[in-house]
Amino acid sequence: MKANRSSVPSINSLFENHLHPDLVKLQCKEGSNQSDSKVSESLNKKSCKKRTVNNTMTIHGVVEKVGTYIMFVSKQNYS
DSSP: OOOOOOOOOOHHHHHSSOOOHHHHHHHHHHHTTSOHHHHHHHHHHHTTSOOGGGSHHHHHHHHHHHHHHHHHHHHHHTO
């Protein structure tokens, strides 16, 4: 009897880097509601300095990859 399980990829395997899951969550939550440049500005203010990990390209990439993964998983669940 096989259990119906799904595996959740690690941050490293999904993004090919070592972003902290909390940072990914913040970038995605804010990035889904406002522009990448506004998110970058907001996160840099929260960290009290400009951080390269909060640049617009990184934020855009994170939001795209998480969105793609969510679409993939939801298609599998409804197939």
